[in-house]
Amino acid sequence: MDMLGEETIVYERPATLTDLSSHYCPGCTHGIAHRLAAEVLDEMNFRERTIGVASVGCSVFAYNYFNFDFVQAPHGRAPAMATGVKRVLPDRIVFTYQGDGDLASIGMGEIVAAAARGENITVIFINNANYGMTGGQMAPTTLPGQVTTSSPTGRDIEVAGFPIRVSEMLSSLDGAAYVVRRSLHDPKNIRLAKKAIRAAFEVQARGLGFSMVELLSTCPTNWGMTPVDAIHWLETKMLPYYPVGDYKVGPAVAEIKI
């Protein structure tokens, strides 16, 4: 003990995460996204005033991992449910955590409407280019030519169209205050993702309106790759199609310094 000197803790589990080990597959970046959100909420001291809305997808069990109140919404309806919660309890921090099937497929109507209304909620949007929970089917975000269980010869843009760039699309709405895309493929980008999540919650805390952070994420299980290959695929295939960047930063939001 003496030989080691005094201990300095440089890394620990955020208090906002419960002690459970998650059900996420090894190498899945859902875990990183959870951790980032938890760190931010701890740092902002928001845990006791936060309410999460879980979606339907692999993150359906997010309510088990975040240590605050949670309600799970019908598939795609998290932004609508969050709207109900936030309107009644405007002083709470309300956020949804949604996959690309939940948000960009079945729930596209809800997310567009919530952003258009400038609903003062925060959305963490996991783009992993497929429907993870149901076994890796084609999602609106699946890349052209990408093989999934429902596009066995690759996404054919002639019949399935092109992938939807959700951040770019939502940024065209006047109601959206803060819409950015980040990626979880390396430490630098993970740090940038955390900053964006912090900014998004700050937007909500200041009452500036709708905020969303899209996170490029991996699904090694359904992509049929090792976690390392999945990270590489994200970087080389997804990033060029889905560039990271700030797609909408409203004037008042630009003043936030993090």
Place this chain on the structure above:
Amino acid sequence: MAIEFISGCKAAAEAARLANVDVVAAYPITPQTSIVEYLAKDVSNGRLKAEMVLAESEHSAMSACVGASMVGARAFTATASQGLALMHEVLFYAAGLRLPIVSVIVNRSLASPVSIFADFKDSLAQRDTGWLQFYVESCQEILDSVLIAYRVIEDSRVLLPAFVCMEGFVLSHLSEPVDVPDVQTVSKFLPACDPKYPTLDLKDPKIFNVMAFPDTYEEFERDKQISMLNAFEALQEAYQDFEKIFGRKYQDVETYRVEDADIVLATMGAAAGTAMMVVDQLRSLGERVGLVKVRTFRPFPRRQLREILSHARVVGVLDRDLSIGSTGILFQELQSSLYNQPQRPLMQNFIAGLGGRDIHQGTIGAIFQSLKDTLQKGFVEKNLNWPDENREVLSIWGLPVDHDD
């Protein structure tokens, strides 16, 4: 024909392929997903020539089926639980527009609380939409029922959409030997799609789905009711042809050892197989018990059930569903079918298997015991029974154990 060892989902997908459907529109949901995946594969490798619409929701999937069927295509979809609930609105459209669409339902209970396991709440909650409903017991029956369904609903006497329902996991993920017929044999039973209903056709312009006022709305409903009842005749013909061609016999209501039975249990779906075993066991002990399996739930075979059940002394109904605030749904239908009979059995309802709880021999044995007690007493002490209740949970939650309907 070839015997293949395949799951319920695969059997459903094979049936759609054999029916040579023109359009598949679907959205994935457990435990239906592999049906869509098999069909996506068949379409991509040319085994099935069809348009595959990977829709953004079930509501859109059913709408796409309606559109396709409206122009005369044979449309197919499959869903479960929340997905079927989301389709609800469009189901009425499909029936009202008289479109012969088949949807396989992989039965799964509904949230909340969330469950991915089997019961019949999802499809039974759609009973008033105007869709025919078939409940199956084996993987073979899934395949056969999809073919029978298309044949019957495309008949100009019927022209209504149909569900073929199998219990999630119990059948969808169970593999059994299934006789998969070849395309030529199937075409003898199910001719190529040739719509016997008005379609959107530029040479003969029409407008569909117009407004009906109070002077005609009731008659539109009546028209559907009559077509639905016409299905009995079309079904009988289909069963006869099916037996001739494939050698397998189906009925709207299937019976097992009911001829001299005092006590009859009625149920639907996979539990019937287990119940047959229990019937055999009790018969070997000299008990006069029998079983009725309701295969066709819509139209509800009231007349056939009256004939079969009027002579029983006690009838139990095992419902894998509950109409909250009333009783099991099969029980409601059966009891009302028998009510006007001069001679009618005592009837008791048993709720079991909700949210995927297994319905095993012990549960069915307990039901027969309870029916036997009723026979001896000569009156029904309790209408609504829970033969497999979890007493521990009830007591923790402080819920009463002794309550009735």
